[in-house]
Amino acid sequence: xxxxxxxxxxxxxxxxxxxxxxxxxxxxxxxxxxxxxxxxxxxxxxxxxxxxxxxxxxxxxxxxxxxxxxxxxxxxxxxxxxxxxxxxxxxxxxxxxxxxxxxxxxxxxxxxxxxxxxxxxxxxxxxxxxxxxxxxxxxxxxxxxxxxxxxxxxx
Numbered sequence: 001x002x003x004x005x006x007x008x009x010x011x012x013x014x015x016x017x018x019x020x021x022x023x024x025x026x027x028x029x030x031x032x033x034x035x036x037x038x039x040x041x042x043x044x045x046x047x048x049x050x051x052x053x054x055x056x057x058x059x060x061x062x063x064x065x066x067x068x069x070x071x072x073x074x075x076x077x078x079x080x081x082x083x084x085x086x087x088x089x090x091x092x093x094x095x096x097x098x099x100x101x102x103x104x105x106x107x108x109x110x111x112x113x114x115x116x117x118x119x120x121x122x123x124x125x126x127x128x129x130x131x132x133x134x135x136x137x138x139x140x141x142x143x144x145x146x147x148x149x150x151x152x153x154x155x
Contacts, residue, residue, distance in 0.1 A: 006043035008154035028123035
């Protein structure tokens with residue numbers, strides 16, 4: 001099956017913090033000025049050029065005009081890059097840096113970098129901190145990042 005557009009999902013971490021965009025960075029939080037937020041719509045397409053059994057997905061925001069990338073350096077650096085999610089979907093060029101292997105664990109999912117095996121998307125236990133990458137079971141800071149996310153299709 002070939003997609004004509006990205007699918008829409010919303011993500012919350014296991015502590016129920018929503019992902020939202022602030023100053024071109026994805027943060028995880030919940031309440032602002034006493035108002036609940038809906039959270040950022042996450043555009044999702046599969047990476048058709050990697051092993052489908054590993055559930056490779058590309059994640060974007062703002063209608064897929066920016067995508068999450070782990071970078072191409074020696075160490076992963078999570079950032080939003082201004083690249084069209086459908087271009088990555090259609091192109092056989094290596095998009096491993098934009099790809100995450102989605103692993104379902106009951107009601108939640110974790111997302112491991114395809115370019116940097118062993119590195120997972122995570123949030124900090126505190127609210128309003130950036131989405132980042134960590135190695136399991138805990139990162140070098142000794143904190144316990146949250147690597148499980150509720151990943152639900154938009155209404």
